[in-house]
Amino acid sequence: MASNPSKETRAQVLGRDQHRCVVCETYLRPGQWPGMSIHHRLRRSQGSGDDELHEASNLISVCGMDNSTGCHGWIHQHPNEAVKLGYLIRSYDDHKPSEVPMFNQRYGWQLLSTDGQATPCKPPTPHKEGPTK
């Protein structure tokens, strides 16, 4: 398996996200502040053996020069919030990235397919705590 997304997949992801950071809607230009990067929702270290790891369903366009700046940095610094918004997928949830909704600031909740499509979907059901009545 490849250790990085292919050029084609990166182009597919940027096209799907309209070259905007899915978290803050900033238009992304290569080489310009705040930078652009491709974030792995299911982290590489967690996803070994997962066939979607470098597929479009696991990748989102975010601002930031690396994983410590911009929204890319925010995601890694706020894992709990990022999980709620679908930017991070916990390995033990045992869900494929294509089955986990992701919140795009511009388009709302989306399901991302492995072939680079984004489909509008309902927000994920929050985990209920205790009785609901």
Ligand SMILES: [Zn+2]
């Ligand atoms: Zn951003």
